Amino acid sequence: MPVLLDPARAPVLSELLRAVPGGLVQSVVPGSGLHADPRIAGLGSLAHASEQEISFIVHPKYLDHLALTRACTVIVLPEIEEKLAQTVPAPRFARVVCKHPYLLYARIAQWFEWARRPAYEPGIHPSAIVDPSAQIDPSVLIGPHAVVGARCTIGAMSQIGAGCVLGDDVEIGASSILYPKVTLYYGVRVGDRAIIHSGVVLGADGFGFAPDPSLSKGAWGKIPQLGTVIIGHDVEIGANTTIDRGALDNTIISDGVKIDNQVMIGHNCQIGAHTAIAACAGIAGSTKIGSRCTIGGMTGISGHLVIGDDVHISGGTGIIANIEQPGRYTGVYPFAEHKEWQRNAAVVSQLSSIRKRVRALERD
Amino acid sequence: MPVLLDPARAPVLSELLRAVPGGLVQSVVPGSGLHADPRIAGLGSLAHASEQEISFIVHPKYLDHLALTRACTVIVLPEIEEKLAQTVPAPRFARVVCKHPYLLYARIAQWFEWARRPAYEPGIHPSAIVDPSAQIDPSVLIGPHAVVGARCTIGAMSQIGAGCVLGDDVEIGASSILYPKVTLYYGVRVGDRAIIHSGVVLGADGFGFAPDPSLSKGAWGKIPQLGTVIIGHDVEIGANTTIDRGALDNTIISDGVKIDNQVMIGHNCQIGAHTAIAACAGIAGSTKIGSRCTIGGMTGISGHLVIGDDVHISGGTGIIANIEQPGRYTGVYPFAEHKEWQRNAAVVSQLSSIRKRVRALERD
Amino acid sequence: MPVLLDPARAPVLSELLRAVPGGLVQSVVPGSGLHADPRIAGLGSLAHASEQEISFIVHPKYLDHLALTRACTVIVLPEIEEKLAQTVPAPRFARVVCKHPYLLYARIAQWFEWARRPAYEPGIHPSAIVDPSAQIDPSVLIGPHAVVGARCTIGAMSQIGAGCVLGDDVEIGASSILYPKVTLYYGVRVGDRAIIHSGVVLGADGFGFAPDPSLSKGAWGKIPQLGTVIIGHDVEIGANTTIDRGALDNTIISDGVKIDNQVMIGHNCQIGAHTAIAACAGIAGSTKIGSRCTIGGMTGISGHLVIGDDVHISGGTGIIANIEQPGRYTGVYPFAEHKEWQRNAAVVSQLSSIRKRVRALERD
Structure with missing residues (x-):
């Protein structure tokens, strides 16, 4: 888990989204929690994000993880937001709706990486x-x-x-x-x-x-x-x-x-x-x-x-x-349980002769 | 071969065995050489140990090496000591009888490693x-x-x-x-x-x-x-x-x-x-x-x-x-003499078709 | 492309050949260009050598590259020189005829490597x-x-x-x-x-x-x-x-x-x-x-x-x-287009059984 920004330096969500380049955001949906525009001190995975952090979900197959996340804000695909909008009770976390959540994540990560770095002194x-x-x-x-x-x-x-x-x-x-x-x-x-x-x-x-x-x-x-x-x-x-x-x-x-x-x-x-x-x-x-x-x-x-x-x-x-x-x-020899590998690997040195024997059988 | 300890710092065998942890030693049998409690300046393999060093044998299959070693002391399994006790003339080297000779070796090596290190000055x-x-x-x-x-x-x-x-x-x-x-x-x-x-x-x-x-x-x-x-x-x-x-x-x-x-x-x-x-x-x-x-x-x-x-x-x-x-x-492609490898590797790209041909033959 | 020597330090060809050890050179044939004994500021590949550089050709199969090189001098095999001697118009570049052009190249490279190095100050x-x-x-x-x-x-x-x-x-x-x-x-x-x-x-x-x-x-x-x-x-x-x-x-x-x-x-x-x-x-x-x-x-x-x-x-x-x-x-699993690899690799785990089935068919 990355170090969180000092709260005094952490942006609110709307500031953060203005700071990252790109017009990727479709809409922002407030969560049912306390803050309509929460302060974002860091970026975390769904499983490990704290309540001060933003997270993201790139595929509907991870929907189950959403129910458990503590993140205050989650970046979601439009089709995920459609489902979340119908959830009762409404999700606690805010959602940033976006067609390319991984790219938005990357850019927000870049923002936090620069914010984290100590001042540059040449x-x-x-x-x-x-x-x-x-x-x-x-x-x-x-x-x-x-x-x-x-x-x-x-x-x-x-x-x-x-x-x-x-x-x-x-x-x-x-x-x-x-x-x-x-x-x-x-x-x-x-x-x-x-x-x-x-x-x-x-x-x-x-x-x-x-x-x-x-x-x-x-x-x-x-x-x-x-x-x-x-x-x-x-x-x-x-x-x-x-x-x-x-x-x-x-x-x-x-x-x-x-x-x-x-x-x-x-x-x-x-x-x-x-x-x-x-x-x-x-x-x-x-x-x-x-x-x-x-x-x-x-x-x-x-x-x-x-x-x-x-x-x-x-x-x-x-x-x-x-x-x-x-x-x-690709060219990878398939792995197997060791004894099975031994049995099959022993045949590799006979492949040429096996091919010949199959040919001979076919001619019969 | 590791550097030997200065003789002034080298322990005698009984001191050394007291210094290593663990109650691993069953008995110590003096050799027919000069010292009942020889001074041990280092640890060596059976083949390369000098007369100032202790060595070890982990398996009866290395018994032949024992006859040639110059080590003053050898760590041995009980079943090896049984054979050595009957040898005529009696072995020149002392024996440390121990059920886990590799472990005792490791601990003695740790002792010598610390003895070798220059004094630590923070x-x-x-x-x-x-x-x-x-x-x-x-x-x-x-x-x-x-x-x-x-x-x-x-x-x-x-x-x-x-x-x-x-x-x-x-x-x-x-x-x-x-x-x-x-x-x-x-x-x-x-x-x-x-x-x-x-x-x-x-x-x-x-x-x-x-x-x-x-x-x-x-x-x-x-x-x-x-x-x-x-x-x-x-x-x-x-x-x-x-x-x-x-x-x-x-x-x-x-x-x-x-x-x-x-x-x-x-x-x-x-x-x-x-x-x-x-x-x-x-x-x-x-x-x-x-x-x-x-x-x-x-x-x-x-x-x-x-x-x-x-x-x-x-x-x-x-x-x-x-x-x-x-x-x-395991998953390692077997190596072979190069031309044999070429012959057999050429068949790898046909394995799927060979399987089909075998099936077809079986149906005939 | 290596840095060229300063022209003031660059040797002429005859000097360079005297400086490298070995009696490898059979003869030197001047090119039709300006200098009978050109100044050699470096060593380059046929494709990239400049007019101040010497190059080499180790095999007749690269003869085509010779026509395009800008090198002022080329190290050649005797059989290549035989062909070049008949070329009309005569090649622009000088030739150093030598039975082991790669070895002569290595030695000339050593000469330039030492010439390049800054003076050694202990x-x-x-x-x-x-x-x-x-x-x-x-x-x-x-x-x-x-x-x-x-x-x-x-x-x-x-x-x-x-x-x-x-x-x-x-x-x-x-x-x-x-x-x-x-x-x-x-x-x-x-x-x-x-x-x-x-x-x-x-x-x-x-x-x-x-x-x-x-x-x-x-x-x-x-x-x-x-x-x-x-x-x-x-x-x-x-x-x-x-x-x-x-x-x-x-x-x-x-x-x-x-x-x-x-x-x-x-x-x-x-x-x-x-x-x-x-x-x-x-x-x-x-x-x-x-x-x-x-x-x-x-x-x-x-x-x-x-x-x-x-x-x-x-x-x-x-x-x-x-x-x-x-x-x-050798022992390398042959690579293939991915789907073809999948088809064949799936059979590797059945090799032992396929061998048995071939044996069974042979007994029929």
């Missing part, structure tokens, strides 16, 4: 080590123990968290947030409005080696990784994700891409605009992924592949060939 | 940046370059390693250890006796986005993550693991949960008491896992699932449905 | 916290906010990046590079010429617990991890990889091993010389892997296994048994 913490050649906009915040290398540029209103390390020649756009302990190797470029979570490493060397016969048997010679990583605008990158620098060309993450935690993107990859990549996915080097794709968690994608636009890959799938057509793709 | 390193509003027990150790935000509380005897960053309003209980470079986002709560390894990130934003038609085609609007992460007592969390904060409610890790390295736990998950999660497992958002489960390494669990108590999932399994019954569950 | 940054008992060679560089514990030793020409934390008794050889924010727990040993990327954690506790009946039902007792991690010479370790310390014996990474990002290696593992492990692979505790193996990305290997020399495992494979014979091994 400046460079005295313990930060910033190279004198770096160009830092005066509105930037640089936290304790951060390190900023030579010739870096950081745009207006960006925040560099405690302990972040920016190598030489790093560029960060405006209004970007680096949470504590992000590492950007030399030359990495990040656009505007990025959100980069703790532990992210951008621009480490790609995994490039070649057998070198001048070395001992089996030894690998390193192929230096001379490219860099380019991150577009409005990109979010989750905690402990790594994106490697290109070998010769660059690794490119396009505008609006959203990447979850512990994702690995290899060198020279290109990810198209607005593609979302869930946690623990791994994309091997030189693969190109189109726009508006969704990549499920723990999905592995081989190197040097081309995945088109609007491709949706289920979690846990291994992609080992190009995908040209939009659509949903 | 205090805040001068390079640490601690907000004046934080409440730090005087017995706490805060390492170099750590950062502690506003209104944090840290309980007695806890240690905050070098370079850790605690956001505002973080709470840490008593006797907890944060190894270097742990990041706790604002509002995260950790109980007593936690062990959190380096690179862990607790409380980064969950992966929450909604299509927003007011943005360009395919663009995602961010859903702020207003909950937090609550970690119970006696929890251990491995290196580079990430646990995201809840969207509205909290992400909850119950007492006694043990989490290995590079595990990912999504927003709003709840993990029941004493569940153990091996490395590289990923649990997607809003999934609830019961108590006393074991989750194998690299297992992926989809979001919004419910897994009951005492469920054991083999490594590498993808869980895409609820599991109500206790038991062991 | 010394300990004033913000670093170095224990007075540590033995640091005067040629070592220690970056801002690094922490070096008691009795550490760091060999000649090694570099410790910003924010690295070395626990007590860590040993690092000569000419090793730790990028920013690497964590080495107490007692970890690293050889010469290591490259360790940001976010790596070496020596965190292995995942060792035993049920302890003196605790509450289902509770785990911790088994202290008394071993350490030993890293050989010429090892590279990718960003956010974790390698756990041994329980009693050590975890050992042999000479020449190359490890990609986000790899997890459990306690007591032993990895043989020159084995390469791709990103997101996980190796559970006490497994031994031979020399010159390649482990594909996101491969999971169970604990207590033995994998021989020269074994090659495809990405995404789960290894749950020993592998003695050299060769390539």
Whole structure:
């Protein structure tokens, strides 16, 4: 449960709805409780919201939860309001009628997130080590123990968290947030409005080696990784994700891409605009992924592949060939109770022979 | 091989056995070597222990290893001691007879681990940046370059390693250890006796986005993550693991949960008491896992699932449905020599048709 | 595209070829362009190289790309040069004829990588916290906010990046590079010429617990991890990889091993010389892997296994048994369009029964 706003700062419902963008609200129906225009100190789930909070219901199948909620106000679909209007006695909570309750919820959450944040005070913490050649906009915040290398540029209103390390020649756009302990190797470029979570490493060397016969048997010679990583605008990158620098060309993450935690993107990859990549996915080097794709968690994608636009890959799938057509793709071995798995898995190694035996039977 | 204690600090066997808790020891049988009560400077495996160390044997199948060990003392099962007592010549090493040798080993290892540790000196390193509003027990150790935000509380005897960053309003209980470079986002709560390894990130934003038609085609609007992460007592969390904060409610890790390295736990998950999660497992958002489960390494669990108590999932399994019954569950595609895999994998895409053909043959 | 060298520092082709080791070059054929011995400011791919750069072609199937490249010089195979020599008009670019173009590329890339690097200035940054008992060679560089514990030793020409934390008794050889924010727990040993990327954690506790009946039902007792991690010479370790310390014996990474990002290696593992492990692979505790193996990305290997020399495992494979014979091994469930996957996956749980039915039909 999020911390509630101090009542002195909490808006009344009508103020709150005026403050969020979008013309999403159809009507507001007062509840049978005390306040026609209740004060809203926070946003909660139907099950856990307190009487100072607003909640929401996105589907009629959750109607039962409504009866139990303590929320003072609930965002509802028009068809739900139709049912509530006939309830006797009338619901205690106020309703905000809206065709897109999830979107209104998201926007109200954004409002509370900003209200929650401590006042923003720009400046460079005295313990930060910033190279004198770096160009830092005066509105930037640089936290304790951060390190900023030579010739870096950081745009207006960006925040560099405690302990972040920016190598030489790093560029960060405006209004970007680096949470504590992000590492950007030399030359990495990040656009505007990025959100980069703790532990992210951008621009480490790609995994490039070649057998070198001048070395001992089996030894690998390193192929230096001379490219860099380019991150577009409005990109979010989750905690402990790594994106490697290109070998010769660059690794490119396009505008609006959203990447979850512990994702690995290899060198020279290109990810198209607005593609979302869930946690623990791994994309091997030189693969190109189109726009508006969704990549499920723990999905592995081989190197040097081309995945088109609007491709949706289920979690846990291994992609080992190009995908040209939009659509949903899956490849998960079904789980089962262990002994049942053993019985069936033993047959996997005989599939080819079983096919032959079926053919033989058909010929009989 | 662990560093041996300085002989001046090493206990003799009888002292050591008095120092470990538990009444596990049945008897001590002197070896035919020089010392009836040998000095024990460390703990080693049968194969690698030196003559200054104690070792252990958990199963009669390792009896052959006993003949070769150099350990001065070995923890043995009663049935092994029966055999050793008849050996001619008598074994050189002393024996500690015990029905639970692995448990006694664990407790002796704990004794040596504490003996090995440098003396604990509480205090805040001068390079640490601690907000004046934080409440730090005087017995706490805060390492170099750590950062502690506003209104944090840290309980007695806890240690905050070098370079850790605690956001505002973080709470840490008593006797907890944060190894270097742990990041706790604002509002995260950790109980007593936690062990959190380096690179862990607790409380980064969950992966929450909604299509927003007011943005360009395919663009995602961010859903702020207003909950937090609550970690119970006696929890251990491995290196580079990430646990995201809840969207509205909290992400909850119950007492006694043990989490290995590079595990990912999504927003709003709840993990029941004493569940153990091996490395590289990923649990997607809003999934609830019961108590006393074991989750194998690299297992992926989809979001919004419910897994009951005492469920054991083999490594590498993808869980895409609820599991109500206790038991062991597995779903791993069998590996094979590559060409054999190719032959059989080609048939997977024909399984449905093969089933039909078998049915047709049966009808004939 | 990598940053180009300042023209004043860029070598002419003949100088560059003299500077790289190896006698790989068969001949140099001037292009029909302006300079017989062009100045080379960088190295680029055929598609993206500028006129100041050298490029390379490793296979005749990319011949079409040659016609479009802007590179002033291209490294080519002898058989490609034969074709180019007959082209009318003659190619604009110079050719370096060479039987191993990829190896020559790697060496030229190494040359440019060193030329790119800022001048190396040894010394300990004033913000670093170095224990007075540590033995640091005067040629070592220690970056801002690094922490070096008691009795550490760091060999000649090694570099410790910003924010690295070395626990007590860590040993690092000569000419090793730790990028920013690497964590080495107490007692970890690293050889010469290591490259360790940001976010790596070496020596965190292995995942060792035993049920302890003196605790509450289902509770785990911790088994202290008394071993350490030993890293050989010429090892590279990718960003956010974790390698756990041994329980009693050590975890050992042999000479020449190359490890990609986000790899997890459990306690007591032993990895043989020159084995390469791709990103997101996980190796559970006490497994031994031979020399010159390649482990594909996101491969999971169970604990207590033995994998021989020269074994090659495809990405995404789960290894749950020993592998003695050299060769390539695979175990990936084939992906498909989602509905097709559903149809076929439903049959997996019936494989054992289908085999029986085929047998029954055969008996008829």
